[in-house]
Amino acid sequence: MRVNIYYGGRGIVGDPTNTVITRMQAVLEDINVKVTRYNLYEERRNISSLANTVNDCDGIILASTVEWHGTGGFMAEFLDALWLYGNKEKITKIYMCPVVMSTTYGEREGKLDLAQAWEILGGKPCSGICGYVQDTVSFELNDDYATLVEKKAENLYRTISQKMVALPASNQAVRQMVSVGPQIELSPQDAEQLSKYASDDKFVQTQKEDIKELASHFKSLMNNQGVSVDDMLIKDFQGHFVPDPAFSASYSFIINGVDKPLALIIKGRDLDIHYGTAENPSVLCRMDKEKLINITAGAETFQRAFMTGDMQVKGEFRDLRKLDTLFKFGK
16 A cells, blocks of 8 residues: 655744654554655755656645645645646545644634645545644653544555545536637646646746747748738648547637638548638637647647647547647647
């Protein structure tokens, strides 16, 4: 059994949350559970890449401290990374125990917030621990509190080992209604690569500058040739089409600022592209013209535009993934 601990506090001396998870880790290791701990304040430059560390876990502990309001920025950033880059299929099988201690007020709200976040991600929340601590020394020396923490660790072990079933929660319905992140099917390698890039500030800044430069060059080229942007988009799709004889689908791009949608109808080796309606498209996309130009210039991909929220999508997401193989822009 594998359990990861993600500590979202600041690592200050006397943090009661640190006391709790240290004791829980000791109990779990005593019963032959492999425990890995991640201190988010130490990993703050790579928090996005930590989204993939949950993939091989049976359970996790999300631990944070309420020092004045809420569970803190490190934990929120980690949950954001799970939402954007995490493997949702694997998360549905992972149990999560929230641990929130407070030195001021709001430990119950913090514990509930972590449980709700995990439910929205599709995971299985367990009974957690929350409490208010005024004197950290007395808390650490109290045997009754230590016993309570140990029992919680043992309960987490039983919950995971017995694969206990929980009733469905309405929070989990949110995952089916939003149009970003969760619906796309990424391989573990794709997710890991994307999350590593997202955590690299220098890489992200370089990419933004490259996109602006390519888009500007693309527009200048079109103006010099006397071709409208709309017509050039059609020519670019036609010129970079890589047909798949066994594949058929239809796409409709609603482009902000363009009166008619851009329809792509693919039947094997045949491509019909025009401005107008596509009957019952399998994928409906909405995006800014600037973003679509970036893609056709080779500075962006459809998959990345979807993951970052620059393109909203409805329909068959397997067909969406096919776009980047059907149209090899920038090559």
